Amino acid sequence: MGFNYYIPTKILFGQGKLNELGNQSLPGKRALIVTSSGTSVIKYGYLDRVKEQLEKAGVSSIVFNKILPNPIKEHVMEGAALAKAESIDFVVGLGGGSSIDAAKAIAVMATNDGDYWDYISGGTGKGLPVPNDPLPIVAITTTAGTGTEADPWTVTTKSETNEKIGFGYDKTFPVLSIVDPELMLTVxxxxxxxxxxxxxxxxxxxxxxxxxxxxxxxxxxxxxxxxxxxxxxxxxxxxxxxxxxxxxxxxxxxxxxxxxxxxxxxxxxxxxxxxxxxxxxxxxxxxxxxxxxxxxxxxxxxxxxxxxxxxxxxxxxxxxxxxxxxxxxxxxxxxxxxxxxxxxxxxxxxxxxxxxxxxxxxxxxxxxxxxxxxxxxxxxxxxxxxxxx
Structure with a gap:
């Protein structure tokens, strides 16, 4: 019966919980909101609500909205470059598993040099240790599929070699996750x-x-x-x-x-x-x-x-x-x-x-x-x- 157990994420679960985001102690004053290339988070008002809640907490934000249903390395690197250029303090993954997964990968590369595949184990990945801690991650899920709001894992595809590989470690757990079933009614x-x-x-x-x-x-x-x-x-x-x-x-x-x-x-x-x-x-x-x-x-x-x-x-x-x-x-x-x-x-x-x-x-x-x-x-x-x- 001996075991080690580590899930360090604070989870706000239940109807209407998105409305509590602005009352949380957030890990900085400038956020990168990572969303999909689709329009649902805009169409249903979720993006505007997140921005409003961040503003309530005194956080400014910018949006990176290129994530595909199967996230690709190119967008991870592009999002990380934007985070560096804009002096981002933390990353918000808003949407389905792909957006939150990509937010985790972007958070890693926002604080580290080289290519994302340098840190991937398996396939053509180099499996190098990650030198610097990633930016903190906040996950706001609008779907019920991947469970990525409660785990450290992220899955990314390297398009040129057709490699879709998972990655994650203790530092890529979200620090805060919001699971609001009301956001899932439109799926x-x-x-x-x-x-x-x-x-x-x-x-x-x-x-x-x-x-x-x-x-x-x-x-x-x-x-x-x-x-x-x-x-x-x-x-x-x-x-x-x-x-x-x-x-x-x-x-x-x-x-x-x-x-x-x-x-x-x-x-x-x-x-x-x-x-x-x-x-x-x-x-x-x-x-x-x-x-x-x-x-x-x-x-x-x-x-x-x-x-x-x-x-x-x-x-x-x-x-x-x-x-x-x-x-x-x-x-x-x-x-x-x-x-x-x-x-x-x-x-x-x-x-x-x-x-x-x-x-x-x-x-x-x-x-x-x-x-x-x-x-x-x-x-x-x-x-x-x-x-x-």
Missing amino acids: PKFLTAYQGFDALFHSTEGYLNTTSYVMSDMYALKAIELIGKSLATAVQDGSNIEARENVALANTLAGMVESTSGCTSEHSMAHALSAYHPSFEHGAALISISVAYYTHFAKSGKCDDRMIDMARALGNKNATSPMDFVEALKALQVACDVADIKMSDYDVSYEELPTLVDNAVDTMGGLFAVDPTPLSKKDVLAILQASYK
Whole structure:
């Protein structure tokens, strides 16, 4: 029962919590607000509200709004250069996981020299230690998917080499996160589903991960339970604030799973798909491979009890078999109208699947090391082939 535990983020959770930003003790007087290249934070007034709250706290701000759904290194470096030029004190990530992830990476490079990939481990990254502490990070999430408001991780793509790799350490935890379900009422149906399944898989992977322990297990099972209870309702009735709140809490708990246990190879495989096909939404990529992925482990005989635990948490209280989780997963995907995602719709070809296998293993091979039982490249290819539509 011995363990180390470290999640240093102050989290304001609940309806209307964005209105409390201006009352917080913030880490400086000048902020860079990092948002996506889309228009939703402007359309729904979230950006103006954040600016107003910062002004209330005596903080001036500028906006960097180029972040793509799959953040790229070029924008990290551009945002960091802006932060340096404008003498920024802290970075605010406003939006979905991509904006907050990018805010973390920008915060690192705003205080350090060289190229972001100098500090990345895996692939062509140099894996160098980060000399200087990053700028403080404030996370304001408008979606329920990545849990990045409660973990140190950030995922960035190096476009020229098709490498999508995670990075993070103790200093990249946000110092403050706001999780306000009211900001999630405007998320479209299918994005709600994609993001919710991302949170689910952070939790299921964390529960099967060989590094799991009592704290990560507690967060993972509760997150799975909340998603099983409320995700389909949030997808089909986006105005249901109770369902939004439950999924938001599941997402934040899933971030805590990421901080205590972590992902397995499912995320490596999904990252490979969107590294080569950036329009392939991360959650959609995960969904597309999930049934074959979890079927492989259900039939392995190596994690039967944990698969049954997850099935019961997801809603099948009478589960007695590892495959009961797979069936519950299928049912949830049907209920959320995402059971028929096709790789081919994102221009993934069957012939390129071996390339994706190599990319998954070569760029984020560390996640394969914590699978409940080892996956060979042959196994990975079989999962992708079984998933292909």
